[in-house]
Amino acid sequence: MPEGHTIHRYARDQTQLLAGRALRVSSPQGRFADDADRVDGATLESVMGYGKHLFYEWSTGEVGHVHLGLFGKYRVQETDRSPEPIGAVRMRLQTEPDDSRDTYVTVDLSGPTACSIDPPSVRAEILARLGPDPIRRGSKPDRMIARVTRSSRGIGDLLMDQSIVCGVGNVYRAEALFVTGIHPLRPGTDCDVAELEALWATVQGMLRQGVKHGRIITVSREDLGVAPNVRIPRGEATYAYKRDRCLRCGDEIRRIEIANRTCYYCPTDQPF
DNA sequence: GTAGTATGCTAAG
DNA sequence: TTAGCCTACTACT
Incomplete structure (x- = not known):
């Protein structure tokens, strides 16, 4: 699935579903657990795609970085109860039911090459080594x-x-x-x-x-x-x-x- | 069940 | 240049 179009589509959809809300962040599979703890309960400001990279801006000032590699996939669920993870879920982002919704929105990530919470400098370093992204507005050849x-x-x-x-x-x-x-x-x-x-x-x-x-x-x-x-x-x-x-x-x-x-x-x- | 495949990338040699 | 890694799904036995 993942070439640049997939990443930008995810960025758009997840911004729509999750941005501006305080999220539960966890790692059912475990490998992202320490990083998840650092932003658990924080507000997700935005999700941005650049090339094949996704960046999550958190209210803590830190930036989540995801690269899907060849196998990475998201599964989005909207359910009455918090769903059991299916397969090896590295990162789970989940809303809490509130006044405007009475369902859980759950975004599960499996199989990524990269999944971490970093200071903004890490994103700057990644962007610095990427060429122009034709999907982005204003990009030039x-x-x-x-x-x-x-x-x-x-x-x-x-x-x-x-x-x-x-x-x-x-x-x-x-x-x-x-x-x-x-x-x-x-x-x-x-x-x-x-x-x-x-x-x-x-x-x-x-x-x-x-x-x-x-x-x-x-x-x-x-x-x-x-x-x-x-x-x-x-x-x-x-x-x-x-x-x-x-x-x-x-x-x-x-x-x-x-x-x-x-x-x-x-x-x-x-x-x- | 098992094998094979996949739209990616990095670090080691 | 190669090996290695990450996972899910399909097509076979």
């Missing part, structure tokens, strides 16, 4: 383009580098390069500015659509041949990613390992 055009590394490698542009993962890498018609092994120095501007706009559009839909859909309904009100099936929502054949031209999709992950591309639509 300048820094990304400058880095890419100076690098001999392949664009498929550069796109996964969170210090160059953040929030892009393996699915959006494949899909954005497909839509812009760029071969993933093309060196950054061989990409021109107009192409990279188009790539930025594509990535930005895809990620923002992802936030809106709550899932990755990069294909147009026309290309897929699906009516407007029909749900796009799982495995059908991409042009090249995890496909055997290119949705556009039918050519065989190639798979190569780039930056530790399988990169999918169409040799016909993405010439070197």
Whole structure:
């Protein structure tokens, strides 16, 4: 699940559900217990997404940091009673019933790579090493383009580098390069500015659509041949990613390992 | 039951 | 460059 769109979606939803309220913070699984104690009962001011990182601002002045890694997931429940944790819940955020609601809102986090309560300086350090996040309002491609055009590394490698542009993962890498018609092994120095501007706009559009839909859909309904009100099936929502054949031209999709992950591309639509 | 897979990243060698 | 880590879900036996 988690590329940048997932993180921003969580930030939006959890701000809506939890911000401005005093929360019970705990760690049913135990590994977050000491940190949880420090903010238990504090008010959550806001939840902010940046790239693949989530930051929780607490009224204590401390900042919660969550990175989902490959496996991290949230489960949100609204229930009459406090629910039993399902699976290995590292962090639980829970409202108390009050005048405006008579139910518990419970947000359970399992499987994250990072989950901690830190001074604000830790967030500053993390943000300092991230490239621009196309989902965020006012973000600009300048820094990304400058880095890419100076690098001999392949664009498929550069796109996964969170210090160059953040929030892009393996699915959006494949899909954005497909839509812009760029071969993933093309060196950054061989990409021109107009192409990279188009790539930025594509990535930005895809990620923002992802936030809106709550899932990755990069294909147009026309290309897929699906009516407007029909749900796009799982495995059908991409042009090249995890496909055997290119949705556009039918050519065989190639798979190569780039930056530790399988990169999918169409040799016909993405010439070197 | 068991194996295999996954949209990530870091630290060790 | 590789191993390791974090967990849930699916497709098989």
